[in-house]
Amino acid sequence: MIRIRSIAALAAVASMLATTPAFAAEKMTSMKGHSMAMAGGARFGGSVYKNNPKLTNTLALVVAGGGPAKFSTATLFGVLAGDKAGAEKAKLVKQFGAPAFAQYVKTFDFVIADSLKIVTAAKVKLPAKPDPDPTDGKALAAALYTDGIDPKAGFNVEYMLDHLVTHPVHVQVMKDIDAKYGVGADTAYHAVTLVIFKDLKAVYGL
Numbered sequence: 001m002i003r004i005r006s007i008a009a010l011a012a013v014a015s016m017l018a019t020t021p022a023f024a025a026e027k028m029t030s031m032k033g034h035s036m037a038m039a040g041g042a043r044f045g046g047s048v049y050k051n052n053p054k055l056t057n058t059l060a061l062v063v064a065g066g067g068p069a070k071f072s073t074a075t076l077f078g079v080l081a082g083d084k085a086g087a088e089k090a091k092l093v094k095q096f097g098a099p100a101f102a103q104y105v106k107t108f109d110f111v112i113a114d115s116l117k118i119v120t121a122a123k124v125k126l127p128a129k130p131d132p133d134p135t136d137g138k139a140l141a142a143a144l145y146t147d148g149i150d151p152k153a154g155f156n157v158e159y160m161l162d163h164l165v166t167h168p169v170h171v172q173v174m175k176d177i178d179a180k181y182g183v184g185a186d187t188a189y190h191a192v193t194l195v196i197f198k199d200l201k202a203v204y205g206l
Contacts, residue, residue, distance in 0.1 A: 049162035
């Protein structure tokens with residue numbers, strides 16, 4: 001798990017999206033400024049993964065969501081959570097609010113589309129075969145969770161994303177989220193993803 005302080009901060013900011021947007025926007029702008037001061041660091045805390053990406057896992061995630069042309073966060077969510085998907089969605093809606101969860105789905109869809117756009121422009125070729133099997137929700141959840149294990153802080157969404165697309169691409173995608181949806185959507189994306197993977201860990205005993 002990432003540091004308790006970081007978890008609390010992310011969850012608190014994300015939950016404010018549905019209740020006090022003006023206050024949340026002010027806090028998120030402050031957080032962005034603080035993160036920019038941390039040159040070379042991860043925006044929401046933890047270590048930066050600087051090695052080669054695990055592109056077979058990246059491809060598995062994309063294929064599980066319907067493929068590059070038809071990627072759907074809802075489809076991916078159904079694969080990862082399996083028969084627990086409905087209950088998990090209800091839990092997240094209750095925890096973060098329906099508007100925030102709907103925005104999360106939009107943001108996740110955008111993250112995948114933007115990441116693929118960036119790597120395509122950079123002429124990065126995805127592997128021919130995904131690994132693990134994109135239809136195996138438990139195996140995929142385990143692989144993605146392992147990608148996010150920050151050796152200094154435990155599971156970290158930032159570290160997972162670095163692992164999947166490289167740190168520079170991850171940073172560019174965050175900037176693109178900020179420009180399209182606002183910093184609050186970026187913060188919520190990390191916060192909700194953290195909760196989802198904590199829940200997947202509990203369900204599958206990762």
